[in-house]
Amino acid sequence: MSGYTLSIIACGTMGQAIISGVIQAQHESLQQAEAAALQREARSRTTSGRASPTSATPLSHPAVSALQGQGASSSSAAPATAVAGGLSASQMTEEDEEGNPTSVLPSRYLCTVSRPESVKKLRSALKPVSSLLSDPASQLTLLGGSGSNVRAAREGDVVLLCCKPNMVKDILAEEGMREALRGKLVVSICAGLRIAQMEAWLDIAGGTKIVRAMPNTPSKIREGMTVVTPLPPSSTPLDKAILLALFTSVGRCRILEEKHFDACTALAGSGPAFACVFLEAMADGGVMMGLPRAEALELAAQAMQGAARMVLQTSTHPAALKDSVTTPGGCTIAGLLNLEDGRVRSTVARTIQAATEHASGLGQTKKN
Incomplete structure (x- = not known):
């Protein structure tokens, strides 16, 4: 064998x-x-x-x-x-x-x-x-x-x-x-x-x-x-x-x-779905501003992939990478403030919390 x-x-x-x-x-x-x-x-x-x-x-x-x-x-x-x-x-x-x-x-x-x-x-x-x-x-x-x-x-x-x-x-x-x-x-x-x-x-x-x-x-x-x-x-x-x-x-x-597995289920297991929502929203914004759908999706996907690889390969904190793109009075800070107004940061964190709590009950329920 x-x-x-x-x-x-x-x-x-x-x-x-x-x-x-x-x-x-x-x-x-x-x-x-x-x-x-x-x-x-x-x-x-x-x-x-x-x-x-x-x-x-x-x-x-x-x-x-x-x-x-x-x-x-x-x-x-x-x-x-x-x-x-x-x-x-x-x-x-x-x-x-x-x-x-x-x-x-x-x-x-x-x-x-x-x-x-x-x-x-x-x-x-x-x-x-x-x-x-x-x-x-x-x-x-x-x-x-x-x-x-x-x-x-x-x-x-x-x-x-x-x-x-x-x-x-x-x-x-x-x-x-x-x-x-x-x-x-x-x-x-x-x-x-x-x-x-x-x-x-x-x-x-x-x-x-x-x-x-x-x-x-x-x-x-x-x-x-x-x-x-x-x-x-x-x-x-x-x-x-x-x-x-x-x-x-x-x-x-x-x-x-x-003991960490419910959080891992939410973050790593369900994470790709959450990332795709953000990815789709970025592409929709590009389409709203006149980009063809295919190109908007490619730009958004590569931007997310590149940012993630930079974090993994350089061990740099995401906040530091964000700040390196953000110039005084620039378009990046204008967009970031809009995200903060929409409470995106807390919404995403609470999403992981909600998914974790749901995962903890999956083994005890008869319905997912």
């Missing part, structure tokens, strides 16, 4: 975003590795006057470094190269003595939906990225209908639970599910649902390791922001390496205590 199987139960919008980002990352890494190998071979020919076989040397990645630093086995298999977070990572393809995968990125994906007729829709949604797989027929399996969730849990090495919070209890109660998840790493992206609740439903005496993650939809283009809870004490260094490699391959990843 090469790599491990990632099962995505209830593969909706977020599940599709994650699998799309991961597959794109792996494909890009393979292309980079092939290009690097060709460059080394060309240099070798130049210096030796004859062709000599070379192999791609995998570059480092934090998840792999952590794995290797813990003394994980790297017995005899030759590494292939996979990407995570824009950096190449060694995707080990061997198995341990018990036949368990020791790769930090998946080589097979198994996705479920609630109804058989939804499989066709899911296949269409994943078509752009499934074509990047070397063998889509064997590497990507889509299931729908009765028994599909349990099969996915049984065949998966890592299980990503992507359903709505009010569906989790019923899914975990499906016949055979508890046994199928025994001893495995289960990653829940269900907003508001506490780990303790899922542990009680599953009876984790069987060794099931549950963590929470909160990614967002920009993961689809590998610009996501994911927050994950610390792994339980029973987890292995490989579990941590797998978790980090999975989510850093689709963007940024932070480990935070579970």
Whole structure:
């Protein structure tokens, strides 16, 4: 078995975003590795006057470094190269003595939906990225209908639970599910649902390791922001390496205590929707002042992206960046005062507060 199987139960919008980002990352890494190998071979020919076989040397990645630093086995298999977070990572393809995968990125994906007729829709949604797989027929399996969730849990090495919070209890109660998840790493992206609740439903005496993650939809283009809870004490260094490699391959990843997750859900999970409202409003203003719609949207989107990248890449406070654009008597200060008159600052902050409070109740209600 090469790599491990990632099962995505209830593969909706977020599940599709994650699998799309991961597959794109792996494909890009393979292309980079092939290009690097060709460059080394060309240099070798130049210096030796004859062709000599070379192999791609995998570059480092934090998840792999952590794995290797813990003394994980790297017995005899030759590494292939996979990407995570824009950096190449060694995707080990061997198995341990018990036949368990020791790769930090998946080589097979198994996705479920609630109804058989939804499989066709899911296949269409994943078509752009499934074509990047070397063998889509064997590497990507889509299931729908009765028994599909349990099969996915049984065949998966890592299980990503992507359903709505009010569906989790019923899914975990499906016949055979508890046994199928025994001893495995289960990653829940269900907003508001506490780990303790899922542990009680599953009876984790069987060794099931549950963590929470909160990614967002920009993961689809590998610009996501994911927050994950610390792994339980029973987890292995490989579990941590797998978790980090999975989510850093689709963007940024932070480990935070579970008590922060409702706020993370509001800020990172719902944040793209809030940003789009502001983005749309800026574009509308441009249209109001005579700009064509397409150009207005492009200008607004690039302005927001550029500002965000400056904050992340320079660690400069947003207020300092704002002040650097604001000149005495200029158009920027005129616009900023209008925002202050409209209480935009407090409205946005209260929006995060309201979304956080709503997220905290999602795991306890029957209606979202």
